[in-house]
Amino acid sequence: MKRGGILLLVIVFLILILSVAAYFVLSGTFTLGGGGAAAETPAPELSTIVVLAQPVARDDLIVDAALEEIPYPPDKITASMFRTKAEVADIYYAKYPLVQGQPLTRELISERPGVLQEGSEVAKTIPPGMTAISLPISRLGAVGYALRDGDRVNVIITTSFVELDTSFQSQTPNYTAGVIGTGFLPEQLPVLTMTISSGGEASAYGRAELEPTLNQAVYVIPSESQRPRLVSQMILQNIQVLHLGAFNLTGDQTAVAGAPSEGAAVEGEEPPPPPVPEIVTLIVSPQDAVSLTYLLYSKANITLALRSPDDPNLIDTESVTLQYLISQYNVALPAKLPFGLNPRIDIVGESAEGAQP
Numbered sequence: 284m285k286r287g288g289i290l291l292l293v294i295v296f297l298i299l300i301l302s303v304a305a306y307f308v309l310s311g312t313f314t315l316g317g318g319g320a321a322a323e324t325p326a327p328e329l330s331t332i333v334v335l336a337q338p339v340a341r342d343d344l345i346v347d348a349a350l351e352e353i354p355y356p357p358d359k360i361t362a363s364m365f366r367t368k369a370e371v372a373d374i375y376y377a378k379y380p381l382v383q384g385q386p387l388t389r390e391l392i393s394e395r396p397g398v399l400q401e402g403s404e405v406a407k408t409i410p411p412g413m414t415a416i417s418l419p420i421s422r423l424g425a426v427g428y429a430l431r432d433g434d435r436v437n438v439i440i441t442t443s444f445v446e447l448d449t450s451f452q453s454q455t456p457n458y459t460a461g462v463i464g465t466g467f468l469p470e471q472l473p474v475l476t477m478t479i480s481s482g483g484e485a486s487a488y489g490r491a492e493l494e495p496t497l498n499q500a501v502y503v504i505p506s507e508s509q510r511p512r513l514v515s516q517m518i519l520q521n522i523q524v525l526h527l528g529a530f531n532l533t534g535d536q537t538a539v540a541g542a543p544s545e546g547a548a549v550e551g552e553e554p555p556p557p558p559v560p561e562i563v564t565l566i567v568s569p570q571d572a573v574s575l576t577y578l579l580y581s582k583a584n585i586t587l588a589l590r591s592p593d594d595p596n597l598i599d600t601e602s603v604t605l606q607y608l609i610s611q612y613n614v615a616l617p618a619k620l621p622f623g624l625n626p627r628i629d630i631v632g633e634s635a636e637g638a639q640p
Contacts, residue, residue, distance in 0.1 A: 329354035332386055333365040339381040342396035347372035350387070363388040405530060409566055415525050416572045417564045418585055426589045428560060430527050435590040436565070438519035438575075442583040443511030454509055456488040516602040519571055521590060528560035563587065 336351035350368040365371050365387055375392035378399060385391075397407060409415055422428060430436065446455050489504035567575065578585065601607065608614060 328357070330357045330360060331355060331366055332360060333368055333371060335381050335383050335385045335387060338383050339377045341377055341380050341399075343377050344373065344396075345371055345375050345377055345381075345387075345392065361388070363390060365389075405525070408525070412568070413566050414569050414572045415564050415566055416575055417562045418575065418579065419561060420563045420585075420587065422559075424584070424586045425527075425560070425563060426587060428527075429589060430524055430563060430587065432524060432526050434524045435521050435592060436524060437517050437588040437590060438522060438565075439515060439517045439586040439588060440578055440583045441513065441515040441586065442578070442581065443513050445509050445511050456505055456509070458483060459486045459488050512604070514602050514604050517588075517600045518574070519567065520597045521595065523566045525564040525566050527563050528558070529562060530564075 331352045332355040334351050334353055335349060337349050339345055339349050347368055350372055352366075352368060360366070371387060371392065375394060376396045376398075378391055378393045381387070381391060395407070395410070400407070405415070447453060448455055448457055451457070485504075487504045489502055491500050492503050493499070494501045565575075575585075609616070
């Protein structure tokens with residue numbers, strides 16, 4: 284009996300072992316080839332793309348709250364897709380109406396609103412809140428025509444001032460006149476008319492002075508009209524040049540390949556020189572546009588100074604007058620001497636023949 288009981292226990296133990304082994308084999312934990320662990324398939328790595336978390340209307344700024352990053356297979360990501368919200372948020376505008384869940388691509392956005400609006404392409408390059416205004420230029424006033432589209436310039440104006448009679452709004456000095464035959468005389472009829480006699484420019488208003496040699500009063504009148512007082516000042520800084528010269532009336536800013544152009548050179552001849560630009564168009568604020576218009580019609584001289592593209596600094600400048608030049612640069616006034624140059628020089632900068640050197 285003891286041997287039979289032991290054999291029964293061994294058989295039961297073997298059955299349990301085989302049952303456990305069969306369970307692991309069938310569940311895939313062990314293989315029949317050697318009982319090792321089954322190889323697991325690795326999950327594919329995912330990247331991210333930017334999609335719309337909410338609808339965005341056309342021409343609206345795409346903000347961070349309207350974007351969402353979702354996992355996406357790397358092999359399906361194209362070059363026009365965005366991977367992070369920082370590449371888009373608060374930078375670009377919606378070119379079309381965008382729907383929620385739509386992947387964001389570069390074809391759907393623009394750097395400014397209104398790209399698809401009707402109108403000139405030039406107007407679409409002007410930032411919101413700014414305007415474009417054209418000004419006449421000269422060779423000296425436009426840095427020798429070195430300006431190009433996109434350059435940054437400072438605007439300097441030069442104008443002159445004269446003194447006016449407040450009531451007449453005319454340039455002083457006023458002309459004087461003698462008034463006769465006015466008032467009432469004793470025992471005579473009143474004189475109701477008067478005669479005003481004036482000598483014109485010869486009767487300019489002057490002043491009485493005491494001549495020191497003879498100790499007599501003399502009346503001094505101006506020898507010439509009032510000299511205007513010149514002043515220059517930089518009124519605008521870091522202004523962008525929209526275009527140098529006149530725009531193409533056809534609206535196409537590029538020449539058509541193969542199309543003959545007016546004034547084109549004949550084969551074998553030298554090409555004609557490019558036309559000299561007469562105007563420049565600047566991008567300024569609306570208020571600055573009004574100020575420049577006033578200066579333009581008041582015939583102030585406008586000079587453009589070219590800036591470095593790497594210099595965003597704005598400098599406070601002082602108005603330059605004759606007094607400023609004398610004091611700032613220590614210019615000495617010439618003394619009155621008992622001799623002088625011969626021939627006399629009335630205009631500086633001209634040669635003896637009267638032509639510019």
